Amino acid sequence: MSEDASEAVELLRIPVELDYTYSAGQSASRFLRAIAEGRLLGQRCPVDGKVYFPTRGSCPQHGVPTAGDPVELPDRGCIVTYSIVRVPSENIPLELPYIAVQVLLDGADTVLMHVLGESSLEDVHMGMRVQAVWRPRGEWTTSIGNILYFKPTGEPDAPYDSYREHI
Amino acid sequence: MAQRAAVIGVGQTHYQARRRDVSMAGLVREAAQRALEDAQCTWKEVDAVVIGKAPDMFEGVMMPELGLADALGGAYKPMLRVHTAGSVGGSTGVVAASLVQGGIHERVLCVAYEKQSESNATWALSISMPFSVATIAGAGGYFAPLVRGYIRRSGAPEDTGVRVAVKDRRNALRNPYAHLRVEDISFEMVANSPMLWDPIRYLETCPSSDGACALVLASESIAERAEKTPAWIHATEMRSEPTQFAGRDQVMPRATLDNAASLYKKAGIQNPRRELDCAEIYVPFSWFEPMWLEGMRIAEPNQGWQMTCEGATAMDGDFPVNMSGGVLSSNPIGASGLIRFAESALQVRGLAGERQVDGARLALGHAYGGGSQYFSTWIVGSQKP
Numbered sequence: 001m002s003e004d005a006s007e008a009v010e011l012l013r014i015p016v017e018l019d020y021t022y023s024a025g026q027s028a029s030r031f032l033r034a035i036a037e038g039r040l041l042g043q044r045c046p047v048d049g050k051v052y053f054p055t056r057g058s059c060p061q062h063g064v065p066t067a068g069d070p071v072e073l074p075d076r077g078c079i080v081t082y083s084i085v086r087v088p089s090e091n092i093p094l095e096l097p098y099i100a101v102q103v104l105l106d107g108a109d110t111v112l113m114h115v116l117g118e119s120s121l122e123d124v125h126m127g128m129r130v131q132a133v134w135r136p137r138g139e140w141t142t143s144i145g146n147i148l149y150f151k152p153t154g155e156p157d158a159p160y161d162s163y164r165e166h167i
Numbered sequence: 168m169a170q171r172a173a174v175i176g177v178g179q180t181h182y183q184a185r186r187r188d189v190s191m192a193g194l195v196r197e198a199a200q201r202a203l204e205d206a207q208c209t210w211k212e213v214d215a216v217v218i219g220k221a222p223d224m225f226e227g228v229m230m231p232e233l234g235l236a237d238a239l240g241g242a243y244k245p246m247l248r249v250h251t252a253g254s255v256g257g258s259t260g261v262v263a264a265s266l267v268q269g270g271i272h273e274r275v276l277c278v279a280y281e282k283q284s285e286s287n288a289t290w291a292l293s294i295s296m297p298f299s300v301a302t303i304a305g306a307g308g309y310f311a312p313l314v315r316g317y318i319r320r321s322g323a324p325e326d327t328g329v330r331v332a333v334k335d336r337r338n339a340l341r342n343p344y345a346h347l348r349v350e351d352i353s354f355e356m357v358a359n360s361p362m363l364w365d366p367i368r369y370l371e372t373c374p375s376s377d378g379a380c381a382l383v384l385a386s387e388s389i390a391e392r393a394e395k396t397p398a399w400i401h402a403t404e405m406r407s408e409p410t411q412f413a414g415r416d417q418v419m420p421r422a423t424l425d426n427a428a429s430l431y432k433k434a435g436i437q438n439p440r441r442e443l444d445c446a447e448i449y450v451p452f453s454w455f456e457p458m459w460l461e462g463m464r465i466a467e468p469n470q471g472w473q474m475t476c477e478g479a480t481a482m483d484g485d486f487p488v489n490m491s492g493g494v495l496s497s498n499p500i501g502a503s504g505l506i507r508f509a510e511s512a513l514q515v516r517g518l519a520g521e522r523q524v525d526g527a528r529l530a531l532g533h534a535y536g537g538g539s540q541y542f543s544t545w546i547v548g549s550q551k552p
Contacts, residue, residue, distance in 0.1 A: 050414065060412040083365055085304050088304065109414065144299060
């Protein structure tokens with residue numbers, strides 16, 4: 001192949017767009033409708049009693065529906081682990097650097113991935129107590145994005161043993 | 168009972184940031200052609216083709232295996248696509264091996280690839296869902312919090328990851344196929360490189376590569392007649408588990424420990440640290456060397472970092488790890504697992520060139536993927552099992 005020919009067809013840019021219609025199902029619909037009212041609903045695994053949040057309707061470990069009464073959770077908890085992110089991604093509309101955190105809400109047994117605000121990069125640490133900062137009520141939709149970010153509460157740290165099984 | 172199977176041919180492309188001179192078809196063809204030459208076999212002699220790559224979303228090409236069949240001589244032959252996220256290269260090797268071990272085929276061509284220059288893996292891995300907030304910028308964003316969890320529970324010195332990166336980057340200088348080649352690599356250079364996903368630094372991170380890797384797997388009777396030493400497959404194993412459930416140990420998932428126990432049982436290995444001569448372990452971020460040394464039961468829980476810090480995993484240590492330079496030096500994602508399998512085979516065949524571990528008789532190839540939830544491994548040897 002000549003130089004010219006290979007240059008001519010080196011790369012074609014063909015953008016692809018994907019729009020999803022997400023069928024939430026009964027359990028996640030209940031979860032998302034509650035979020036739209038500012039309430040955080042978890043669900044309990046009937047086998048080991050662990051509380052799932054966010055809920056997806058089943059326990060992946062035991063393969064059973066989490067069909068019982070939902071468990072109302074507070075919007076506060078502790079940071080189980082975190083990372084300070086300095087890498088841009090075009091579908092993450094956050095200013096760099098940001099602090100990505102895994103939050104264990106009080107009473108939950110699974111973590112929620114979110115971001116930490118109102119904290120310096122130096123202050124964030126495992127076990128830090130945090131609470132949700134919500135968008136203005138008028139902007140609430142059926143999305144976990146109704147919580148803008150978590151912020152430190154200033155309470156004493158959660159002891160390592162209280163959250164170590166969640167990493 | 169399973170039949171014996173062996174690797175009789177290995178082919179790799181030179182891993183690099185951009186292979187604009189070839190299409191995906193050209194890329195896989197190049198690796199496959201080299202594997203056939205190494206195996207001294209023709210396209211016609213291949214009974215079946217097994218191909219693996221990471222999610223289609225990466226390059227935005229749906230079901231690429233359909234378009235690649237002819238480039239791989241797959242027309243009118245059994246052709247199979249494997250997918251298990253980042254571990255797919257390993258799983259592709261395991262599936263191909265099973266077709267020979269099951270007595271179904273005599274010669275199987277096994278190919279895995281990724282053309283990251285045509286993809287945006289970080290974008291593809293950062294999709295938002297209504298029940299979660301998009302905070303995870305690519306694989307590093309996912310794994311950095313787990314690395315932090317490992318450091319906390321193990322008490323590992325903070326420079327452990329730096330040491331892994333320096334070692335793997337030095338090893339890469341002896342591998343003509345490696346993508347990243349940092350001639351003057353040093354501890355200071357890695358330690359001073361920018362934090363990308365704290366605690367993971369730039370030079371502790373894998374690159375984005377274009378590349379393909381291919382193996383020819385053959386039955387016992389064919390392998391016995393091969394001119395070059397075959398790598399006999401002593402055992403293969405795979406395990407998976409859900410991404411998230413209450414109490415899941417994300418740092419040391421049960422699936423990796425189960426996978427390791429079963430693999431060694433199949434291979435008749437009691438003490439992997441002593442009995443294996445070297446290992447190629449899937450380490451996309453430096454800290455995963457100590458983590459998977461523990462996950463593969465080569466080190467005791469929370470002590471993998473000691474092997475790294477004592478130099479045991481260096482080329483001149485008693486348990487060399489990632490002689491090829493590892494995923495840290497070359498990362499065509501879909502192929503990365505198969506490259507580990509290929510390197511383990513080259514070592515026991517005595518064909519690893521400047522990076523050869525003297526007298527390597529038994530080697531581990533390892534891959535993991537997803538949210539540390541897929542594991543694919545094999546053990547190959549210079550002697551029949």
